[in-house]
Amino acid sequence: MIQFFYFLLAIALAFSCQSTTPEQTRLNHQLEELQRKQVALEQKQYVPHLGWSMVQLQTYHAKLYFAGAAKNWELAAYYVHELEEALEEVQKFHPVHEGIKVGQLVEAIALPSVEKVEEAISQKDVVAFSTAFERLTLSCNQCHQSAGKSFIRILVPQNTGLPNQDFRPTSQNTKP
């Protein structure tokens, strides 16, 4: 009887050996190691403070406007992309801030407005850009109000440009 049991065990072992080859075992170990490293990296990585991400958003918001106002669609496309990425970072790192569901607000209020700006840029339409930009600015303020920060009021820039960046299309750039 016992011999029969060992016989069965030997067969089971043979099968289990077949199902995981040494190569698979090696890959499994590698995978576990990578997963451990990833968790360690995520724990160590720098998480920007929400207020700092907002300063970034404010800068992209202004630069996006200057580029669009100068009909520099290439640059505007670049900044709307940066702005979208900054919003996605807010969603990723601060889904909830002081009990406010910031991640959901980004999804519901901000991202649809960004899409409208993207459309206007791809159509190189100044009027649509201006309307979409106003809507985007409104979405910034709507979220500030929902988050109990109505004292942070964002404006469509009133003047043009920054002293240290040329927002005109390259074709109009006269400086070397």
Ligand code: HEC
């Ligand atoms: C999903 C919600 C949400 C959206 C959308 C949003 N904000 Fe904010 N913003 C906040 C919250 C919350 C704070 C307060 C952060 C804190 O408590 O540190 C804030 C703070 C700020 C501040 C103050 C930071 C400082 O140091 O001066 C600025 C500026 C700002 N936001 C700009 C913008 C701009 C520009 C946009 C639109 C492109 C925008 N925000 C869109 C939620 C939002």
